[in-house]
Amino acid sequence: MSRPAAGHDSDGQGGRPAHAPVDVPSARSPTSSHRLPSLLAALCDRLPEDRIVALEYVLEAITDSGDPLLSRFIAAQPASGLAHQLNEITGVWQAEAPDMAGAGLALALATARSFPRPHPAQVVVSGPMGASVTARLTSGVAVDVIRSADTSLLIASFAAHGARDVVTEIARAVGRGVHVDLLLEESTQASAAFAALPHEVRVWHRVETSGVLHAKLIAADRHTAFLGSANLTDRALTDNIELGLVLRDPHIVEPLVDHFHWLLAPENNVMRIA
Structure with missing residues (x-):
């Protein structure tokens, strides 16, 4: 086999001179130490x-x-x-x-x-917390989630008392046209905490049954949900040892909201307007 003629590149493409290699910075690896x-x-x-x-x-x-x-x-x-x-x-x-x-x-x-990217679940707590723990506090998260609603709020709580910042933020949401449903346990008189809210807010109780409404949830539209152990009371939002999660993945939040909408449907006889 004959060798390529002088002045030709090594792959035999005539007339094109070979080029010396160029120093190019290597791509940073995914395991880069930059934090x-x-x-x-x-x-x-x-x-x-x-x-x-x-x-x-x-x-x-x-x-x-x-x-x-x-x-x-x-x-x-x-x-x-x-x-x-x-x-x-x-x-x-x-x-x-x-x-x-x-x-x-x-x-x-x-x-x-x-930059749009998925949001991980976020830990939320009430009560004592070490200085290096990066969880957020229940009281602030409850207000932030309510504030993020554009069209609808679905809130469930077994008990409610005080929680003035939460009540105030719900009223502001109603003022900007957000549709609000409050699902509350009737036996705890939870609805009294929200008596000052505008009449547009719909309050729901469970129909007569041997069980109670024990869920704790704040869902903004269909994109964000806060759920956990804390009721909407001053102590639960601040002093009690409580634990919860904020979810910002619509693929998880949407079926959760759909479940509660099913509970509110009159034909299912689970919840009734107070």
């Missing part, structure tokens, strides 16, 4: 959009991770575990990207916030 992107994504998963935007404003005003303005912002955060989470981000920022200005980190946060 900052994943920490920012986790923060976006935890906080509602308005809280992330507030942090972005602070970052845009500072030049580096040691700025006292950022320290004061972190120290002022009331949510349990949030200051620890933000301090971890600050430390990793200093270690991995010390030359990046605050505006660069703000842009990274805005990108993570705006």
